[in-house]
Amino acid sequence: xxxxxxxxxxxxxxxxxxxxxxxxxxxxxxxxxxxxxxxxxxxxxxxxxxxxxxxxxxxxxxxxxxxxxxxxxxxxxxxxxxxxxxxxxxxxxxxxxxxxxxxxxxxxxxxxxxxxxxxxxxxxxxxxxxxxxxxxxxxxxxxxxxxxxxxxxxxx
Numbered sequence: 001x002x003x004x005x006x007x008x009x010x011x012x013x014x015x016x017x018x019x020x021x022x023x024x025x026x027x028x029x030x031x032x033x034x035x036x037x038x039x040x041x042x043x044x045x046x047x048x049x050x051x052x053x054x055x056x057x058x059x060x061x062x063x064x065x066x067x068x069x070x071x072x073x074x075x076x077x078x079x080x081x082x083x084x085x086x087x088x089x090x091x092x093x094x095x096x097x098x099x100x101x102x103x104x105x106x107x108x109x110x111x112x113x114x115x116x117x118x119x120x121x122x123x124x125x126x127x128x129x130x131x132x133x134x135x136x137x138x139x140x141x142x143x144x145x146x147x148x149x150x151x152x153x154x155x156x
């Protein structure tokens with residue numbers, strides 16, 4: 001790594017992003033995120049999950065695209081898709097807090113996620129530890145298989 005195999009010289013005080021000795025001060029990456037316009041186009045739930053973003057404008061070409069075969073179907077996949085859309089909309093709203101259409105969409109998806117979570121847990125049991133608080137005993141949480149353990153023909 002260093003030609004004389006010695007410890008590198010400590011960086012100068014006040015080292016900025018454009019100077020220094022690796023790895024202490026030099027930038028390792030310069031991120032780029034395209035600016036999102038208010039009212040940006042959105043993918044549907046399935047396409048958003050497959051592309052890793054809700055917004056086509058953020059679907060950068062260097063990402064590996066899914067052919068859709070690795071997305072699991074069923075109750076848990078539906079719930080994950082809703083949670084993904086909520087996360088993406090929440091991140092968008094962090095920088096576009098005046099977009100009332102996006103906020104209303106966030107509220108709609110939050111209601112859909114709540115209903116889907118309740119339905120999932122009614123069929124398969126608690127999804128999160130805190131969900132077990134509504135059960136009669138803690139063993140409801142410990143019952144196998146857990147939501148993230150794939151079982152042929154379904155999940156927990």
